[in-house]
Structure formats: C-alpha cells, structure tokens
Amino acid sequence: MMQRKGVTLIGIAGDSGAGKSTYVEHLKQLLGEENVSVMSTDDYHSLDRVERNKIGVTALDPWKANNLGLLIDHLWQLKQKRPILKPVYDHSTGTFAESELLEPRTVILVEGLHLLYLEKLREVFDLKIYFDTDISLRIKWKVRRDAEARGYTEEQVLEEIERRRPDVEKFIEPQKAWADMVIHYLPDLKKEPTEANPEPIRVRVAERMRGNKRRLVKWLVLASRLGLIAADHYHDQIAGEEMEIACIEGNTELSAMHSLLDMVSNNRYVDDQLDKMHYDPISVSQLLVANMIYELAHGTNMEAQRFAESR
Numbered sequence: 424m425m426q427r428k429g430v431t432l433i434g435i436a437g438d439s440g441a442g443k444s445t446y447v448e449h450l451k452q453l454l455g456e457e458n459v460s461v462m463s464t465d466d467y468h469s470l471d472r473v474e475r476n477k478i479g480v481t482a483l484d485p486w487k488a489n490n491l492g493l494l495i496d497h498l499w500q501l502k503q504k505r506p507i508l509k510p511v512y513d514h515s516t517g518t519f520a521e522s523e524l525l526e527p528r529t530v531i532l533v534e535g536l537h538l539l540y541l542e543k544l545r546e547v548f549d550l551k552i553y554f555d556t557d558i559s560l561r562i563k564w565k566v567r568r569d570a571e572a573r574g575y576t577e578e579q580v581l582e583e584i585e586r587r588r589p590d591v592e593k594f595i596e597p598q599k600a601w602a603d604m605v606i607h608y609l610p611d612l613k614k615e616p617t618e619a620n621p622e623p624i625r626v627r628v629a630e631r632m633r634g635n636k637r638r639l640v641k642w643l644v645l646a647s648r649l650g651l652i653a654a655d656h657y658h659d660q661i662a663g664e665e666m667e668i669a670c671i672e673g674n675t676e677l678s679a680m681h682s683l684l685d686m687v688s689n690n691r692y693v694d695d696q697l698d699k700m701h702y703d704p705i706s707v708s709q710l711l712v713a714n715m716i717y718e719l720a721h722g723t724n725m726e727a728q729r730f731a732e733s734r
C-alpha cells in the first residue's frame with residue numbers, strides 16, 4: 424500500500440452487539456493486515472464491570488463509565504503518527520489488563536460505543552460510519568457472544584440489554600446524526616435460510632444528501648438499474664434528516680462485483696481479494712467500503728498520484 428503523508432482514521436460507532444468489530448476484522452483483511460491498526464474504545468472504560476454495577480451505571484454512560492478525554496488525546500496522537508500506550512479492557516474478566524503499545528499504520532480502524540458523540544472525536548475521522556443493526560439481530564448476537572466469551576449467562580445478558588435500553592436511546596442512537604454513512608443490517612425474511620447461509624441478511628446503506636461524502640449509494644442505485652445487483656432505492660428520515668438509501672439483497676455475481684468496483688472507482692485496490700463466485704450483501708458493502716478507505720488513504724486516482732510523486 425502506498426503511503427500518503429498522514430494516517431487515515433475511520434470511526435465506526437454503534438451499539439453493543441451490532442457487529443462493529445466483526446466488520447472491522449473483515450476490512451482489515453481486505454486492506455491488508457500490515458497496513459491497518461485496529462482499536463476498540465471499550466479499552467477506554469473508566470470503570471470495570473464490578474464498579475459499574477456497584478454504582479448502577481452502564482458502560483454506555485459517556486461521562487461516568489468512560490474516559491473520553493484520554494480517547495480524544497490518543498486519537499489525535501495517532502493522527503499525528505505517534506504511537507500510544509493504550510489501556511486494555513479484558514471482556515473475559517470484566518477488568519483492566521496491562522496497557523499496550525499501539526503503533527499507527529496507514530489506516531486506523533476505530534470502533535466503539537461513543538465515537539461520534541463529541542465534536543473533538545468526530546473531527547479526527549476521515550470517514551464516520553454508524554452501525555445500525557436491527558434490534559432482533561443485535562439481541563441474538565449479543566446474547567450468544569456475551570454468554571460464550573464474556574462470562575455472562577443468557578438471562579444476565581437479556582437483563583443487561585433491558586437495563587441499557589434508556590442509555591442506548593440517550594447516548595448511542597443519536598450519534599447517527601453525525602455519520603457520513605449509516606449501515607443497517609436487517610434479516611432478509613424473503614430468503615430461505617440454508618446451511619451455507621443460515622441467517623440471510625440485507626444491508627441498507629444510507630448517505631446524507633448534503634456534503635461531499637456521498638460515495639456509494641448513487642453507484643449502488645445505478646448498478647441495480649443496470650441489473651448488476653439487487654438493491655431497493657428510497658429516501659428516509661434518519662435522526663431527523665432525509666437520507667438516500669440503497670438496500671442490497673441476495674447474491675452479487677463475481678463479474679457484477681468487478682463491474683461495480685469499476686463504476687465506483689478508478690482504482691482496483693481490492694481486485695486481488697475477489698476470490699469467490701458470488702458475494703452476499705455484507706461482503707458487497709465491505710468490499711466497497713474497503714475500496715473507499717483505500718481511496719481516502721491514497722487518493723482517488725493512483726496514476727495521478729504516482730505521476731505527482733515522480734515529479
């Protein structure tokens with residue numbers, strides 16, 4: 424990956440269990456592990472699990488349960504290509520572990536509960552995404568994950584989800600208003616579950632109508648008109664603002680994926696990652712978002728950049 428002068432910071436916000444870290448892991452693979460640093464803002468909790476429960480606050484409280492001041496400081500250090508000594512929150516025990524050194528690479532993918540909550544956070548990002556996974560999937564996934572990996576019983580997770588509901592509404596969901604793009608996973612009820620695809624999902628990509636960050640929806644709509652992908656197109660109010668939406672469903676063939684990438688970009692950054700015969704809606708969105716991040720990191724036209732650098 425060619426290096427632009429700075430680092431490119433991508434912020435992915437959303438509720439617990441929305442699928443943020445899973446998405447980030449896929450983006451990291453698509454962008455090349457050696458080019459990417461990953462951070463979770465769970466490491467910036469200021470209270471451990473016992474302390475939170477003792478005073479009756481949830482991890483979603485930005486002020487009482489999180490050290491957003493340190494997070495802001497660290498993100499701006501990384502933006503200036505400086506390494507940071509990052510705290511570590513261990514979900515398997517609900518306590519803090521030894522801090523770790525984090526070296527900034529070309530792209531830094533940051534995911535967490537409050538990333539778009541404050542202006543000082545929003546300002547640091549080159550792209551801001553809000554993950555708005557349907558509540559039915561969020562509950563199912565959180566219950567499974569927290570019971571398997573975080574030492575909770577199923578009942579405790581369900582109680583915790585209920586206890587958190589007011590904080591989700593107060594602190595997490597309003598952040599949609601600041602996102603360049605809102606990604607919404609929905610169950611695809613029209614599609615029969617199969618062994619290979621037990622949980623068919625549609626992906627709604629929403630972009631705001633104003634500003635210069637409209638990169639994907641118009642291409643998805645065109646690709647759908649051309650019969651390359653299956654996507655509904657409509658407008659909807661999200662956090663009080665009209666946004667343009669493309670909802671991708673079904674599988675996209677390899678040849679159509681190539682054409683779609685040709686349409687959205689002059690570059691073929693993720694071409695060598697196209698190793699399947701078809702792509703589900705999540706993979707389509709990941710390939711397009713990865714390509715977009717490459718472009719943010721390296722410019723929209725590689726040839727032009729090479730030429731500029733050679734002079």
Ligand SMILES: Nc1ncnc2c1ncn2[C@@H]1O[C@H](COP(=O)(O)OP(=O)(O)OP(=O)(O)O)[C@@H](O)[C@H]1O
Nearest residue numbers: 438439440441442443444445446564565567568705
């Ligand atoms: N696309 C997907 N399909 C099926 N299951 C998924 C998908 N994405 C995530 N999950 C499941 O949901 C669980 C939670 O996902 P993930 O850890 O990515 O969420 P998160 O938003 O990072 O949550 P948290 O903020 O609580 O760490 C995962 O353990 C995984 O099992």
Ligand SMILES: O=C(CO)[C@H](O)[C@H](O)COP(=O)(O)O
Nearest residue numbers: 439465472482514515517573
């Ligand atoms: O909202 C969450 C994001 O992952 C977690 O619940 C929060 O980080 C606290 O973690 P734990 O429940 O493991 O103590």
